Amino acid sequence: MAEYIRCPICEAVNIDTKKEIYCRRCKQKIYHDKGYSYQLTLAYLITGMILFVPANLYPMLTTNTLGEETTSTIIGGILLLWEHGSYPIALIILFASVFVPILKFIMISYLLISSRYGRLTQKVNKQKLFYITEIIGPWSMIDVFVVAILAALVQLSIVKIEPGPATTAFALMVFFTLLSALSFDTRLIWEKNR
Numbered sequence: 001m002a003e004y005i006r007c008p009i010c011e012a013v014n015i016d017t018k019k020e021i022y023c024r025r026c027k028q029k030i031y032h033d034k035g036y037s038y039q040l041t042l043a044y045l046i047t048g049m050i051l052f053v054p055a056n057l058y059p060m061l062t063t064n065t066l067g068e069e070t071t072s073t074i075i076g077g078i079l080l081l082w083e084h085g086s087y088p089i090a091l092i093i094l095f096a097s098v099f100v101p102i103l104k105f106i107m108i109s110y111l112l113i114s115s116r117y118g119r120l121t122q123k124v125n126k127q128k129l130f131y132i133t134e135i136i137g138p139w140s141m142i143d144v145f146v147v148a149i150l151a152a153l154v155q156l157s158i159v160k161i162e163p164g165p166a167t168t169a170f171a172l173m174v175f176f177t178l179l180s181a182l183s184f185d186t187r188l189i190w191e192k193n194r
């Protein structure tokens, strides 16, 4: 009986010839071993988590109220905006620069832990895990969009993004978290029961 292997890029099922395989749909090379997927995902995740600290500790936002400029951290800026009644902007910044990164950290950690230590005997668990990998993809981009929105807010001169350590750390954090999510090979989920 022929064995099958799933393309990690486009999910197409291919016949496993045990030799070099190129996906019949997207022509990508399919590797048999999962390589360093787990280690890479973990390394990028830790890097992202570490960068989350300076991104929040250093000043990033300059709020301008009645000609008075105040420099503050992300959280400080959010609180200032809230006090001044800019609720939607405060909520968007809170959601994208605090909640989304933390949510991604939790989801990727959960994936890593489950793929290695979890008892994936139940079909439901596997499906749930796979679903997480499916939603991490699009969600990875949310904070990128918000950085773009923040940059647009500069024009409104309510909030200014201050170029500095926090901005660099934030951008790198988004980048490494994205790399982490992309490095996770979903085959790690199924592998355990083989």
Ligand SMILES: [Zn+2]
Pocket (backbone or CB within 6 Å): 007, 008, 009, 010, 011, 012, 023, 024, 025, 026, 027, 028
């Ligand atoms: Zn493919």
